[in-house]
Amino acid sequence: MHGTLELATQDGRTARDGAEASPLALRGMTVSYGDQPVVFSVDMTVQEGAMTAIIGPNGAGKSTLLKAALGIVTPLAGRATVYGQPLAQARDRIAYVPQRASVDWDFPTEVLDVVMMGLYRELGLLRRVRPRHVARAMECLARVGMQDFADRQIGQLSGGQQQRVFLARALAQGADLYLLDEPFAGVDAATEKAIIDVLKDLKSEGKTVVAVHHDLSTVQAYFDRVFLINRRRMGEGTVAQAFTAAALQATYGGRLAEGQIAQLALDA
Numbered sequence: 001m002h003g004t005l006e007l008a009t010q011d012g013r014t015a016r017d018g019a020e021a022s023p024l025a026l027r028g029m030t031v032s033y034g035d036q037p038v039v040f041s042v043d044m045t046v047q048e049g050a051m052t053a054i055i056g057p058n059g060a061g062k063s064t065l066l067k068a069a070l071g072i073v074t075p076l077a078g079r080a081t082v083y084g085q086p087l088a089q090a091r092d093r094i095a096y097v098p099q100r101a102s103v104d105w106d107f108p109t110e111v112l113d114v115v116m117m118g119l120y121r122e123l124g125l126l127r128r129v130r131p132r133h134v135a136r137a138m139e140c141l142a143r144v145g146m147q148d149f150a151d152r153q154i155g156q157l158s159g160g161q162q163q164r165v166f167l168a169r170a171l172a173q174g175a176d177l178y179l180l181d182e183p184f185a186g187v188d189a190a191t192e193k194a195i196i197d198v199l200k201d202l203k204s205e206g207k208t209v210v211a212v213h214h215d216l217s218t219v220q221a222y223f224d225r226v227f228l229i230n231r232r233r234m235g236e237g238t239v240a241q242a243f244t245a246a247a248l249q250a251t252y253g254g255r256l257a258e259g260q261i262a263q264l265a266l267d268a
């Protein structure tokens with residue numbers, strides 16, 4: 001099999017699956033913790049240069065899907081390709097910003113050191129830090145408005161500031177594909193604006209952004225595409241195509257009131 005299999009699209013036509021060209025393509029991804037599968041046979045094709053929101057109710061498997069794509073959890077079945085290559089060969093092209101709640105913030109590290117972690121490839125095996133590395137890390141901190149916090153302990157920052165620092169670390173990697181797990185969770189409005197501005201800049205540089213996103217009211221303003229999941233793939237496409245009342249109803253079931261769906265959906 002060479003990644004050129006024919007897939008039925010939603011409107012019944014067939015198309016090449018496009019996995020070769022996609023920054024991230026998942027095929028038949030099934031993930032189980034213990035004997036309980038939480039993500040079932042999910043296909044996903046991320047479009048290059050777009051900003052995609054992964055949306056779905058609590059416990060839908062959004063974080064798990066990202067972790068499976070990154071090889072952090074081992075899927076029961078399925079495969080991920082990154083720019084048409086197996087993950088192991090293209091790992092350097094991906095930057096990941098984990099969910100803030102999953103990080104041990106008491107770990108004694110200065111902000112600058114966290115950002116320097118993003119430069120691990122450039123630093124090489126000897127980890128010799130040169131002025132140009134520090135300058136690059138400072139540049140990334142400046143992009144997220146955190147240059148004045150370089151020598152602070154990461155644990156002493158607010159949630160929004162910590163999130164910005166993690167984004168700066170991802171920027172330092174110079175990746176092509178950015179995977180973010182709820183980047184706006186628990187952050188203040190100024191941080192949300194700073195983060196979305198950076199993500200939009202990345203897009204304008206031709207980079208690809210995929211973010212697990214909870215706030216359905218900002219999907220249209222922030223993202224080009226959506227991927228809907230509730231254990232299974234419930235839809236995928238441009239916001240105009242896929243963020244519909246029917247898709248939201250199918251994905252969230254009773255967890256969204258009809259009134260809310262009518263307010264959110266583009267076709268309601």
Ligand SMILES: Nc1ncnc2c1ncn2[C@@H]1O[C@H](COP(=O)(O)OP(=O)(O)OP(=O)(O)O)[C@@H](O)[C@H]1O
Pocket residue numbers: 033038056057058059060061062063064065
């Ligand atoms: N390490 C784990 N061990 C066992 N079960 C887990 C583990 N991580 C997640 N789960 C379970 O898998 C399911 C999917 O979790 P996941 O965190 O992927 O969902 P999510 O869509 O990201 O949820 P949320 O929006 O609440 O963050 C949930 O039922 C969760 O309890």
